[in-house]
Amino acid sequence: LSVSFVWILYAISIVWVGIWKDKKSVRLTGILFLFFTLLKVIFYDLPDVSLAIRAILFIALGFIGLLISRLFYKNDRNNNEG
Secondary structure, eight states: OHHHHHHHHHHHHHHHHHHHTTOHHHHHHHHHHHHHHHHHIIIIIGGGSOHHHHHHHHHHHHHHHHHHHHHHHHHHHHHHHO
16 A cells, blocks of 8 residues: 555656646646556555555545646636636
8 A cells, every 4th residue: 555655646746747847748647647546556455455444545535636636727727817
């Protein structure tokens, strides 16, 4: 799980750099890496953890998804106003 956590942080940083530098390909790479990490968590990590840890993982992944979508919404709103 620690590897998955580091991968998630890395994917978020890739998305953030893509938004900051306004590079669509970098943003998409970060999103794809985040999606790949989600698949790894679901199919590889979840069978070995308890129900409480599963609940925490899904809450954390949902929060990360909201954070990423908020970054995109904020960036899109700033581009449309200017």
